[in-house]
Amino acid sequence: MAEADRIPRVLVVDDEPNIRELVQVALKFHGCTVSTAANGSEAIRQAETTTPDLIVLDVMLPDIDGFEVCRRLRAAGNEVPVIFLTARDTSSDTVTGLAIGGDDYVTKPFSVEALVARVRAVLRRASRAAQPGRYADQDDILRAGDLELDESRWTVHRAGTPVELSKTEFQLLAYLMRHQGRVRRRLQPEAPRTCRRAPRSSGQADLAAGARLGTGRTEARPARAWRTGTRIRRGFA
Numbered sequence: 001m002a003e004a005d006r007i008p009r010v011l012v013v014d015d016e017p018n019i020r021e022l023v024q025v026a027l028k029f030h031g032c033t034v035s036t037a038a039n040g041s042e043a044i045r046q047a048e049t050t051t052p053d054l055i056v057l058d059v060m061l062p063d064i065d066g067f068e069v070c071r072r073l074r075a076a077g078n079e080v081p082v083i084f085l086t087a088r089d090t091s092s093d094t095v096t097g098l099a100i101g102g103d104d105y106v107t108k109p110f111s112v113e114a115l116v117a118r119v120r121a122v123l124r125r126a127s128r129a130a131q132p133g134r135y136a137d138q139d140d141i142l143r144a145g146d147l148e149l150d151e152s153r154w155t156v157h158r159a160g161t162p163v164e165l166s167k168t169e170f171q172l173l174a175y176l177m178r179h180q181g182r183v184r185r186r187l188q189p190e191a192p193r194t195c196r197r198a199p200r201s202s203g204q205a206d207l208a209a210g211a212r213l214g215t216g217r218t219e220a221r222p223a224r225a226w227r228t229g230t231r232i233r234r235g236f237a
Contacts, residue, residue, distance in 0.1 A: 008032045008123050011052040013043040013069070014085065015062050019108075023056060023085075026112045027119065040064025047073055052080060054123055056115070057102075059086035059093070067100060074101040081122045085110070098171040105175065121151075128152045142177040149174055 010032045012023045017038075024034045035050055037043040040061045047055060059066035070082050084097045087108040097105045103122050106115055142149040146159040151174060156163040165173065 008054065009050065009052045010034050010119065011037065011043065011046055011050065011055045013037045013040070013055060013061070013066070014058040015039060015060075016058075019058075019085075022112065023115065026116055030116055030120075032119075038062075040066065040069045043069050044072055047078060047080060048076075053126065054081045054083065054119060056083050056085055056119070059084055059088055059097070067096060070097075070100050070102060081126050083115075083118055083122060085115075094175065095168075095172060098175060099168045103171070125151050142174060144177050144180050147177070149177055 008031070010027050012020055012027070012034055013036070014020045014023070015038050020036045020038070024036055027034045035046060035052070037046050040063050043055070043057065043061075044064075046052070057066045057069060061069070064072075066084055066086065070084075073080065073082075079101075081103045082101065083104045083106060084102050085106050085108065086093070089107045094105050103125075104118050106118060142151065148157045149155075149170075154170060156165055156170065156173065
């Protein structure tokens with residue numbers, strides 16, 4: 001089977017059975033083979049034995065949190081793409097997730113179609129990264145004013161001039177550009193399994209990233225609630 005025709009393998013890790021089932025059904029409907037895990041230890045074991053193409057990874061797990069799972073995978077040389085899925089909606093958590101090697105960050109409550117779109121985008125980028133000779137697709141290029149970011153080639157230009165960024169800076173900028181124009185709530189870091197609103201923090205990382213975009217609005221509105229009746233085309237081509 002050709003690489004482009006291969007069915008993507010996705011590992012969904014969440015300790016809540018209803019979320020595991022919801023994401024599993026949605027991704028299977030859109031052409032993925034899906035396995036699941038309910039804790040961090042099982043996630044690490046399956047990542048090593050089943051070699052998934054992508055992991056949808058909850059942060060707040062009962063044994064090892066999702067950030068630590070990602071750290072251990074990266075330390076072992078496993079570069080499988082990771083999309084964090086969590087109710088912890090703080091700017092510091094977003095930066096942490098991207099800094100340790102995550103590829104995207106989705107907050108709960110989430111819409112199924114948005115998560116599927118993120119999975120499709122990350123799988124597409126990973127596939128093209130493995131085939132560097134291919135040209136970039138316009139879907140991989142993000143634009144904000146005179147700023148242009150190419151996710152397939154990992155390049156950034158502003159007014160036609162190349163901008164040098166570290167991996168973490170690139171991923172954070174891509175995250176902000178995908179959510180441009182939205183207001184993002186800022187919360188103080190909270191204990192696992194809580195999601196209480198707290199006073200605003202200084203948000204220096206958000207302000208710095210916002211300055212790169214030429215806008216002071218770097219927050220995103222809360223995602224919509226889960227929807228299972230959404231119509232999206234099948235497949236990941």
